[in-house]
Amino acid sequence: MVKNVKTILVMLFCLVFILSCSMACFPYISEITGQEDTPQTGNIDGNDNTNDTENLVIQKLNELKDRIITPPMVLSHESGEVFYSIGDKALIFIKGCADKGNKIEVYVNGVQQQEEIIVDNNGNFETLNGVEIIEGENDIELISVDSSGRKSNPTEFNLFLDVPRKAEYKLYNNKTILDEIGDAYYTEEIHPLVYICGNHVPSSTISIQVNDKIVSEVEADGSGVFELEDVMLQQGSNEIVVWALSPSGFISAPVFKEVMVYRDLDVPYPSNLSGYQQGDANYLTWDTSPDTYFSSYKLVRVEEPCLNPDYPEHDVIATFTDINANNYIDDDIVSGKSYFYTLWSLDEAGHAVSSNVVGIPKPDYTISIRPLTSSADSTISRRQWFYQPFEITNEGTVTVSVQPLMAWIELDPNTEGEEIEISPLWEVNIWNPDTSEYYYESGGVYETYYADWVKTDGYTTTEEETIYSADGLTKTVTTIETTQTTEYSEVNRKRLMSTTVVTTTAVTNLTTGVTTTTTLTPDTNTGLVEPEKIGSLIEGLEPGESIIVEVKIQNIAAENGEKIIAHFHFVPVDCDEYYYIDEIVSTGDVIAIGKSRD
Numbered sequence: 082m083v084k085n086v087k088t089i090l091v092m093l094f095c096l097v098f099i100l101s102c103s104m105a106c107f108p109y110i111s112e113i114t115g116q117e118d119t120p121q122t123g124n125i126d127g128n129d130n131t132n133d134t135e136n137l138v139i140q141k142l143n144e145l146k147d148r149i150i151t152p153p154m155v156l157s158h159e160s161g162e163v164f165y166s167i168g169d170k171a172l173i174f175i176k177g178c179a180d181k182g183n184k185i186e187v188y189v190n191g192v193q194q195q196e197e198i199i200v201d202n203n204g205n206f207e208t209l210n211g212v213e214i215i216e217g218e219n220d221i222e223l224i225s226v227d228s229s230g231r232k233s234n235p236t237e238f239n240l241f242l243d244v245p246r247k248a249e250y251k252l253y254n255n256k257t258i259l260d261e262i263g264d265a266y267y268t269e270e271i272h273p274l275v276y277i278c279g280n281h282v283p284s285s286t287i288s289i290q291v292n293d294k295i296v297s298e299v300e301a302d303g304s305g306v307f308e309l310e311d312v313m314l315q316q317g318s319n320e321i322v323v324w325a326l327s328p329s330g331f332i333s334a335p336v337f338k339e340v341m342v343y344r345d346l347d348v349p350y351p352s353n354l355s356g357y358q359q360g361d362a363n364y365l366t367w368d369t370s371p372d373t374y375f376s377s378y379k380l381v382r383v384e385e386p387c388l389n390p391d392y393p394e395h396d397v398i399a400t401f402t403d404i405n406a407n408n409y410i411d412d413d414i415v416s417g418k419s420y421f422y423t424l425w426s427l428d429e430a431g432h433a434v435s436s437n438v439v440g441i442p443k444p445d446y447t448i449s450i451r452p453l454t455s456s457a458d459s460t461i462s463r464r465q466w467f468y469q470p471f472e473i474t475n476e477g478t479v480t481v482s483v484q485p486l487m488a489w490i491e492l493d494p495n496t497e498g499e500e501i502e503i504s505p506l507w508e509v510n511i512w513n514p515d516t517s518e519y520y521y522e523s524g525g526v527y528e529t530y531y532a533d534w535v536k537t538d539g540y541t542t543t544e545e546e547t548i549y550s551a552d553g554l555t556k557t558v559t560t561i562e563t564t565q566t567t568e569y570s571e572v573n574r575k576r577l578m579s580t581t582v583v584t585t586t587a588v589t590n591l592t593t594g595v596t597t598t599t600t601l602t603p604d605t606n607t608g609l610v611e612p613e614k615i616g617s618l619i620e621g622l623e624p625g626e627s628i629i630v631e632v633k634i635q636n637i638a639a640e641n642g643e644k645i646i647a648h649f650h651f652v653p654v655d656c657d658e659y660y661y662i663d664e665i666v667s668t669g670d671v672i673a674i675g676k677s678r679d
Contacts (some may be wrong), residue, residue, distance in 0.1 A: 150233035153179040153206070153223045160238035164214070168334055171242055172211030178204045179225045179233075187212055188222040188235075200225070216244045245331040248287060248307075248323045250279025252340065256310055265341045265353065265368075266314070273342060275312050280305045281325045281333070290322040301325075314342050317351055318437025341368075341437065352378075354424045354436040362412040363420060363441045370426045375404045379425040379433070382411065384418070386444050386479050387656035392425040392433055418624050419444045419478040445477035446653045448622070450666040453629070460674045467634045467673040470514070473619070473651060473666075474627040483619040483628075484660055485511055485521050486612045486650035487532040488667065493644040495529045507645045507673070508635040511616060515629065521616030525637075526645065532613040533578055539566035556589045567610055576610040612650065612662065619651075632671045639675030647671045 157176035164171055178200075179185060185198040185206050194213065200206045212221075219240045225233040252262040253276045262275060281287060283305045289297050291312060301307040312321075319342060324335040341353040356365040365380070378401040381390035388395070399409050414420060424436040453470040461467050475481055490509060505525035512519045541564045548557045562583045567576050582604045589596040622628060632647055639645070649668045654660040 150183070150225050150227055150231050151180050152233040152236045153177050153185055153225045155223065155236060155238060158238065158240060161241070163241045163243055165243050165245070165331060166216075169216040169242075169244055170213055172213055173240065174208055174211055175221075175223070176205070176207045177223065177236075179206060180204065180227065182228065184226045186224045186226060186232075188224070189214060190220050214240055214242050216242050245325075245327060245333045246281070247333050247336050248279055248281045248285075248325045250277055250307075250323050250336070250338075252277055252312075252321070252338070256308075262340060264339060265343060268342060272313050272315060274310075275314060276308070276310050277312055277321075277323075278306070278308045279323065281307065282327045284328050286326040288324050288326070292319055314340060316342050318353065339437075351434050351436040352424050352426060354422060354439050356422065356439050356441045358414075358442050361414065361416060362410050363414055363422075364408070364410055365422060365424075365439070365441075366408045367424050367436060369405055369407050372404075372426065372428050374428045376427040377402045378406060379427060380409055381423050381425060381435075383421050384480075385656055386419065386421060386440065388421070389435075389438060390421055390423040392423075392435070415624075417478060442478050444479045446479065446481055446655065446661045447475075447477040447664055448481065448483060448651065448653045448666055449474045449476050450651060450668065452669070459672055460676050461634075461636045462676045463636050463638065465636055465676075467636075468514075468631045469634075469668075469671045470629055470631045471668060472627050472629055473622070475622040475624050475653070477653065478624050479655070480621060480623050481653040481655065482658070483622060483651050484614055484654050484658075485616045485619075486534070486652055486665065487530075487615045488535050488648040488650050489529070489531040489646070490523070490526055490648075491529045491531075491646040492526070493646070505637055506639045506643065506675075508637055509645070509647050510633040511649065512631055512633055513619075513628070514631050519616070520619055520630065521649075533565070533567055533610045534576060534612045537567050539564065541565075554591050556591055558587045558589070560585045560587075577607055578610045579605060579607045581605045612652065612660070612665070615649075618654065618658075632668060634671070634673040636673065636675050641675060641677035643675040645673050647673075 155175060155177040157174065164173065175187065177185075181200050181202050181204050183200045184196065185200065186193060187195040187198065187208060189212060195208055195210065198206050198208060214221075219242065220237065221240060222235040222237050224235050252266075254260045254262060254266075254268075255274075256276045256278075259276075266273065266275070277289060279287075281301050283301055283303050285301045285305070285307075287299050287301060287307045288295055289299070289309055289312070292315065296312060297309050299307050299309055319340045321338045321340065322335045323338075325333045327333070339353075339355070341351075352367040352370060354365065354367045356363055358364070367378075370378070378399075379392045379397050380399040380401075381392050381395050382398045383390045383395050398411060398413075401409075411420070411422075419440050419442055422439045422441070425433045426436075427433045451472045451474070453472055455467070455469050457465075457467050459467055473483060492506060505527045507526040509521075509523045509526055510519055511521040541562060544561045544563075546559045548559075549555065550557075562585075564581045564583075565578055567578045583600065584604075585598060585600045587596055587598045619628060619630065632649065634645060634647060647668075648670050650665050651668075652660045652662070652665045
């Protein structure tokens with residue numbers, strides 16, 4: 082009997098070991114052990130004590146099973162997977178499965194990033210807000226936590242973030258002397274010309290931007306060297322940005338360089354202001370004034386990016402009478418919001434000279450759009466409405482308005498004609514369900530419409546006019562055929578439309594029946610095509626603020642199975658209503674289907 086007990090104890094140890102190693106792949110312990118709630122009967126040597134011991138082992142195993150939490154399984158990534166980014170950080174979205182109702186904790190490089198991820202009733206989970214990884218190797222751990230707070234063993238894997246190398250460059254006063262220019266450049270010229278030289282991957286395309294304007298795109302030679310002569314700077318602060326597009330298609334992170342140009346040291350001149358945000362404060366520093374007759378510094382701050390912080394028109398947040406003062410901490414801020422500063426230097430005669438404008442943090446015009454659950458079935462009968470809501474969020478650091486843009490409204494089938502014009506098929510709107518404000522209204526949609534910004538195939542329209550002579554003996558038919566073709570550049574995201582107009586005149590002598598036809602030389606012109614603004618602005622969205630808008634579609638006269646596809650874009654605009662094409666977001670296709678009368 083002792084021998085049997087020892088054997089059972091050894092089996093118990095082995096089963097526990099196997100069970101603990103297999104939980105990640107086999108969530109149900111009963112399937113591993115093959116045990117049911119009813120214990121097995123009978124024993125080998127006829128000893129009832131042995132049978133009791135076996136039942137005790139099964140009971141302990143079932144208790145152990147109840148205490149073990151299954152580790153999560155990752156479905157979206159493989160260990161060792163490589164991601165690419167132009168910055169030193171990136172967001173990834175992890176999907177997987179685990180026991181339903183549990184919470185998933187996510188750790189990156191030992192630091193917990195998310196803890197409120199709930200496993201749904203189907204056993205699935207997803208990190209909807211994204212998980213941040215950094216350049217290089219990242220160690221990821223996922224732990225499943227049940228409602229009692231018990232945790233599973235971690236599921237571990239590695240991900241790698243590869244960041245393309247940045248372009249390296251220097252500024253020189255000219256190509257011959259090659260005196261390197263640092264943060265300050267002293268010159269007698271009003272608009273000095275400088276020389277830029279650098280290196281990157283051979284045959285890469287280098288973009289060079291000076292003060293928010295791209296001045297050139299040059300190509301690196303076979304050794305990776307690139308150069309550009311006669312780059313014009315302005316007096317005061319200059320921001321130079323260089324980035325590269327490698328032959329493999331990767332865009333490097335931009336490299337910024339600030340250069341303060343001084344024309345004459347004998348007169349008061351602006352200080353070079355710089356700053357950064359740390360915690361709940363903005364830290365500003367500046368170069369001290371060389372002015373012999375110095376009076377004071379005035380630090381001016383505004384919150385509107387379209388304003389230059391002027392003295393004395395705008396708020397002075399600090400005054401310094403010590404010429405050696407060179408820093409200030411502004412802790413009266415709202416986190417995540419950009420502020421714009423200048424430092425004004427005043428002399429005893431009352432002259433005031435401003436520094437460069439510094440935005441902290443750097444202005445970011447970014448919005449996001451997220452579809453929400455539709456409020457109705459997309460198959461709608463006549464006079465019914467379909468609503469597709471979206472949440473638009475200001476992800477940037479400055480207050481923006483949002484401009485709706487047309488992409489397309491497409492009908493299937495695409496029906497048109499006098500009958501349809503009298504009884505339009507659909508009505509399409511963009512509105513705010515909370516305020517009932519309409520940003521876009523289209524009350525009679527009876528044919529497909531594509532905005533030129535997104536249409537690249539081109540199209541032709543024909544107009545015809547017939548005129549009879551006063552004596553009724555001559556008929557003149559004038560036909561105007563207009564063809565428009567749009568070309569799109571993936572590099573600079575610009576579109577050019579070519580329009581060709583062909584005019585043909587046919588004059589018919591109604592007495593003789595002879596027709597004379599004349600076709601004029603085609604008239605062709607090309608122009609830049611911008612995104613098509615529609616409706617009105619969604620105004621004053623603060624940093625971090627969200628708004629709900631709905632694409633609202635009504636079936637006016639659509640038959641059973643007829644379909645409409647509405648697709649809109651939204652873009653942030655600044656206080657001067659300039660919009661940022663790179664920040665366009667899309668609703669995607671919003672589809673409604675007609676349903677015949679019941």
